[in-house]
Amino acid sequence: MKILLLGAGGFIGANLTERLVKDGKHQITALDIDREKLDDTIKSGGITYIDFDIRGSEEQLEKLTRDHDLIVDLVARANPSLYVSNPVDVFKLNFIENLKIADYCVKHKKRIVQFSTCEVYGITAAKANGQSSADFPQPFIEDETPLIMGPVKNHRWIYACAKQLLERVLHAYGIEQGLNYSIIRPFNFIGPRIDYLPSEQTGNPRVFSHFMNALLYGTPIKLVDGGANYRAYTYIDDAVDCIVRIIENPNGSCDRQIFNIGTPENEVTIKQLAERMIEIFNKRFRQPGDPVPEMIDVSSEEFYGVGYEDCDRRIPNVDKARTLLGWKSEHDLDSVLFLTMKYFVDKHRAKHKEPVAA
Ligand code: NAD
Numbered sequence: 015m016k017i018l019l020l021g022a023g024g025f026i027g028a029n030l031t032e033r034l035v036k037d038g039k040h041q042i043t044a045l046d047i048d049r050e051k052l053d054d055t056i057k058s059g060g061i062t063y064i065d066f067d068i069r070g071s072e073e074q075l076e077k078l079t080r081d082h083d084l085i086v087d088l089v090a091r092a093n094p095s096l097y098v099s100n101p102v103d104v105f106k107l108n109f110i111e112n113l114k115i116a117d118y119c120v121k122h123k124k125r126i127v128q129f130s131t132c133e134v135y136g137i138t139a140a141k142a143n144g145q146s147s148a149d150f151p152q153p154f155i156e157d158e159t160p161l162i163m164g165p166v167k168n169h170r171w172i173y174a175c176a177k178q179l180l181e182r183v184l185h186a187y188g189i190e191q192g193l194n195y196s197i198i199r200p201f202n203f204i205g206p207r208i209d210y211l212p213s214e215q216t217g218n219p220r221v222f223s224h225f226m227n228a229l230l231y232g233t234p235i236k237l238v239d240g241g242a243n244y245r246a247y248t249y250i251d252d253a254v255d256c257i258v259r260i261i262e263n264p265n266g267s268c269d270r271q272i273f274n275i276g277t278p279e280n281e282v283t284i285k286q287l288a289e290r291m292i293e294i295f296n297k298r299f300r301q302p303g304d305p306v307p308e309m310i311d312v313s314s315e316e317f318y319g320v321g322y323e324d325c326d327r328r329i330p331n332v333d334k335a336r337t338l339l340g341w342k343s344e345h346d347l348d349s350v351l352f353l354t355m356k357y358f359v360d361k362h363r364a365k366h367k368e369p370v371a372a
C-alpha cells in the first residue's frame with residue numbers, strides 16, 4: 015500500500031513512521047514542516063520525505079492525495095497552551111486545512127485515517143451536573159458517550175470543537191459520499207520524542223515535558239489548580255501498535271469506525287503523576303548534583319491565561335479496539351514513565367557529557 019503520512023515529523027508521526035519502515039510492508043511518504051524527529055529514519059532510507067506546509071499549494075496536496083492509497087492525517091496544533099494563546103490559528107489548521115484533505119479523499123475515493131482527540135469528550139457528565147468526577151468514574155465510549163464542552167468564553171474548547179466538527183464532517187461524507195474513514199481518539203500518549211523541554215526551547219509544552227524539565231533543570235513542578243484532574247497515559251509503542259492495526263484494517267473492520275486508543279488502568283491525577291515521576295527519578299536516575307525541584311500550586315489562569323478550562327477526567331473504554339483488532343496496551347504506568355524518562359535523561363546526559371542511565 016502507498017501511504018501518505020501528513021504530520022509525520024511530530025511525536026506520534028515520527029514513532030509511527032519508524033515502525034512502518036521497520037515492518038517494511040508499505041511504501042511510505044512522510045510529510046511535515048519539521049523533520050528533526052524523523053532525521054534518523056530519513057537517514058536510514060526506506061521513506062520519501064517531503065518538506066511541505068499543508069496550508070501551501072492545494073494542487074500539490076491534491077496530487078499527493080491522488081497518488082496514494084491511504085492518507086493518515088496527524089497535522090494539528092496539539093498543545094493546550096496554544097488553544098488559549100492562538101485559538102483562531104488552532105481552528106484554521108485543525109479544521110479548515112484538515113477539511114481540504116478530507117475533500118480530496120472524497121474526490122479521489124481514498125481511505126483516510128484521521129487523528130482526532132479524546133478531548134472531543136470534553137468534561138464528564140458528573141462535572142456538568144455539579145458533582146465531582148472523582149466519585150463517578152465514567153469510561154468514555156466512542157459511539158455512546160455525549161460530548162460536553164464548556165462555554166464559548168473558555169476558548170480552550172476550540173481545539174476539541176474543531177476536532178469534533180471534523181469528525182462529524184467525515185461521518186457525513188461517509189453517509190452521503192461513501193468516504194471510507196477511521197477516526198482515532200488518542201488518550202495521552204507519552205514516550206520518546208514527545209515535546210521539547212522548556213529550558214531548551216521557548217514555549218509551553220504538555221505536562222510530561224514540564225515535569226521532566228523540573229527534574230533535569232530544577233525548575234518548579236507546577237500543579238495547575240492543584241493537579242487534581244486525571245489523565246490516563248499510554249506508551250507510544252502500544253499506541254503505534256494499535257494505529258498500525260487500524261491502518262491495515264483487517265477485513266475492513268475499521269471502515270467508518272471511531273477508536274479510542276488508551277490505557278484505563280494507567281489513570282492518575284496530575285499530582286500523582288508528579289509524585290510518581292519524582293519517585294522513579296530518585297530511584298532510577300538521580301546522580302549527585304542533580305537539582306531537587308520544589309512542587310508548587312499555580313492557578314490555570316496564571317499558567318495558561320484567561321480562557322482555559324480543564325478536562326476533569328477522561329477514562330478510555332477500549333472495548334472496540336480489543337474486540338475488532340485484538341489490541342490491548344502492554345505497558346503499566348511505571349514502565350511508561352520509566353521508558354519516557356530514560357529517553358530524556360540519556361539525551362540530557364549525552365548533551366552535558368555525563369554518564370548515561372544504566
Ligand atoms: P505533534 O505536534 O508532535 O505533531 C503534529 C505535527 O504536525 C508536527 O510535526 C508539526 O510540524 C506538523 N504540522 C503542523 N502544522 C503543519 C503544516 N501546516 N503542514 C505540515 N505539517 C504541519 O503532535 P502529536 O502529539 O504527534 O499529535 C498528532 C495528532 O494526534 C494531532 O492531530 C493531535 O491533535 C492528535 N492527538 C495527539 C495526542 C497525544 O497523546 N500525543 C492526543 C490527542 C490527540
Ligand code: UGA
Nearest residue numbers: 092094131133200201202203220221224236237238243284
Ligand atoms: C493534551 C492536548 O490537548 C492534546 O495533545 C491531546 O489532545 C491530549 O493532551 C492527549 O494527549 O490526549 P492535556 O492532557 O490537557 O491535553 O495536556 P497537558 O498539557 O499534558 O496537561 C495535562 C494536565 O496537566 C492538565 O490538567 C494541565 O492543567 C496540567 N498541567 C500541565 C500541570 O499541572 N502542570 C504543567 O506544568 C502542565
